[in-house]
Structure formats: C-alpha cells, structure tokens
Amino acid sequence: MRFLRQVGLTFEQQQELQPFWASTLAVWRARRPAVLGLGALMIGIVLLQLLVQVLLNLWNRNFFDALERRDAHALWVQIQMFVPLAAGSIVLAATSVWGRMTAQRGWREALTRHVIGRWLANGRYARLNGMMRGTENPEYRIASDIRVATDAPVDLALAFFASIITAFTFFGVLWTVGGSIDVPLFGETLTIPGYLVIGVILYSTLMSGLMTVVGHHLASVIERLNQSDAELREAANAFRGEPSATAADGGKRADLSLKLQAALLWWRELCWQLMRTTLISHGNLLLAPVVAWVLCVPKYLSGAMSLGELTQTAAAFVTVQGAFNWLVDNYQRLADWRSSAHRVSTLVAALDDLEAKEAAPRSEALADA
C-alpha cells in the first residue's frame, strides 16, 4: 500500500497544504451562496446522470431481448425510447461541463484575486523574492499553480462521488440480474449468491493490485518532475536584469543546464512509468468486457439468462469496474494537484509571514502608547 501512501497525503503533507485550504475557505465563505448553489447543482447533475445511466442499462437489456425475440414492434419502441435518453444524457453532459468550469473559474478568480491582493499590498512583491525557499517565481504560482490547484479538485471530487454511487447502484444490477450460480464441487452443488458482484470485486482488486505494483513510483516521479520544471523556470528567471556578458559566462548558465538536465531525466523516467502503467490499463480496457461476458455465458447457455440480461449485466460489470478504477485513473492528476497546491501553499505561508512581521511593530507601538 506504499502507492496509496504516495498518492494520499501524510499528516505532514496535510499541514503543508493548510495555507492553501485556509485561503480557499476564506474565499468560499465570502461567496457562500454561489458555492452552495453550484455544489448542489453539480451533485444534482451527477445523480441525474446516474439515473440516465441506469435507464440506458435497462434499455440495453430490453433492446437485446427484443432482438432475440425478433420482435420488430418492441425494437421500434426501444429505438423511440432511446432518443429522449440519449438527448437527456447529452444535455446533462454539456450542463456538467458548464457547472464544473464555472465552479473552477469562480474558485480560481477568487483565490487569485485574494493572493494578488495580499502580494501587492505594502510592496510585499518586492520583498518576497528569495525570502524563503520555495517562494521563487511568485508570478508563475499565481498564474499557473493556482489554476491547477483549483481546477483538479472539482473534477476529482465529482468523479469520486460519481464513482461511489455508480459502483453501489450497479452492484444492485449485478446482484439482482446476475443472481446466483451453481458450481459443481466434489459431487455437491455449491450455490454462489451474487457471483457477479464477487467477480467484479475480485477482478477490480486484481487490476488495482497490478497497477499498484507496476505504477507505485509514478506519483513521486510526477511530483519530482513538476518540482524540476519549477526549478528550471527559476534558473531561467535568474537571468532577468543581468548584463548579457555576466549572465552568459557566470555559474547561472551552468545552473540552467543542470536544471534542464534534471527535468529531462525525470521526463525520461515518467515516460517509462507511463509505458508500464499503460500495459495494465490498456490490457484492462480489452479484458474487462471479455471477463464480464465469460462470467455470464454459463447462465446464458443454460437458459437462465436472456441475451438482454447478458448484455445488461456485462455492461454493469464494466461500469462497476470503471468506477473502482477512480484512484488508478486519476493519480497523475492527483500528483499534479499536490505539487501545485503545495507551491501555492508555500507562497501563501510566506505572505502570512510577511503580514505577521508587518503587524508586529504596530502591536508594539500600540502597547507602548
């Protein structure tokens, strides 16, 4: 579970991100109605999308049952039903994009204005550079890191919520439609209830386990690459305002080459890590539907399951398996977010420090008076 520890946050890392969350809460409180409204809207959209997904899953069953019966009228009815379902799904997907991006834009705007306000106040921007390690390139942190730090959590949180409710909903489909299976064992018959639920849990555990083994360095490599990129920017930034001859001949040139070399080496390692994880993820993409079909086929061949039920349960199996993969699918984004949020946190912590120093003489003066 080393991988989970890498992707998750240790107590120290949570402490490091505290300034980021404190600033976020401050700007959220100031816009409480908008935050609550958008939050409710996005949760509503996720629930409606799940409803449409369940209806499409049922439609799948009815369509293939009609096909198996060669029932032209029932097929025509199903085709007519598909139109509003598809339209609903499309409208919800577009609304979801609007909701997510509006929330991300609002959060980014509020946090960026908040940080810029504090950065420019009392000429702090002039005193900040080089004050403490990790506060270099504040412009980049404000322009880019805040974007990544506010962008990813919205998508990740919604995807996580959708994955949880999708997994539980489609467990129900697998349990009721898949039913139980009788397995002959040493002359006896063993009945396994909800065998497709057990199957999807075992298969997902196997795939997640494989991904954990193969990709357990990925999160830390991404984080180191992001850090190296930031150091490269910092090394290039050091040339600003330098007379050309001094800049070209000095140690700054060597430092820039060194930082570029480090970033390229991390990039090379990221390439190898992604190749390894792609072997598993692409294999899973091909294998998951086949596993679902193979698990359902005995019941279909025995006549206990119709063609519609077969396609419905296979689709449900793939849906649940996909929901289980939330962490695996998103750890690159999680690692990116962690790096950016950490850089924003360091900047905010430095601004807190400066504010505290500015406030101290005033407090002393008031006490003296």
Next chain:
Amino acid sequence: MKRILVATDGSDGGNRALDAAVELAGATGAALNIVTIGGNVTGADLRKLADRGGDLSKSLQTQADKVLKQAAVRATRLGHRPAALRCEWGDPAEAILDLARRDKADAIVLGRRGRGRLSRLLMGSVSQKVASLAPCTVVVVP
C-alpha cells in the same frame, strides 16, 4: 599544441583517455582541461531518489564533482596538474564540441566507450560524432 581537452566519466574507458591525455600534455607542454558530462543516471537510481524525495540536481552535481576530483587527483599523480575542471550537461558530443570551441582546444581526447548498444544504434557514438565535427585534432583511446 597549447590546450588539450579530455573527457571522462570516471569509467575505465574515461581513465584510459585521461592517462593518454596526460601523456600527450606532458610531451607537448600543453595545458590540460578536464571535462565530464553529467547526467548519467539509471532509471533505478531515479526511482529511489523519487521515493525518498531527493534533489536530483544536487545528486547530479555531486556525482560530477566527484568524477572531476578523482580525475584531477589521477592527472596530478601522473605528473600533470590540470589547468581547468569543467562540468557540462546535455548531449555529450554536443557539449564536448561546444566546450572545445569555447576553450579553443587544440586537441580533444576521449574514450571509445559510448552509451548502450541501443542508444548507439539510434544516435551514433559520442566519439564518432566528436571525431566528425570537431574543429581540432581528436584522439580516440580504445
């Protein structure tokens, strides 16, 4: 011949090139500049460093400094104190050629041992590239 540039990575091949360069510098009375091209790190090393949150730039610099220090000690012991120690980064052949032009070297000495077989097949060996493009004499030590 006023200045000789020798490239080493601390390997046996690099040491043989250094020994030859010292001998050449001794015979001609030329100044000896030693260069190492940093960044020779395996994937396993990178993964270890990533897991413990290490600083790659610092590790690369330390590794390069160690190679240069050992080369300087070896050259001095062989009777020729180096005039300059240089550390460069990036493509080895490009970096050596660039430095030879900047330092106005009259000769470049380097070992024949290059990268791995696949890299050599794809990109050609460092010694071949340097020998083809150098503005001065190139000595490739087997």
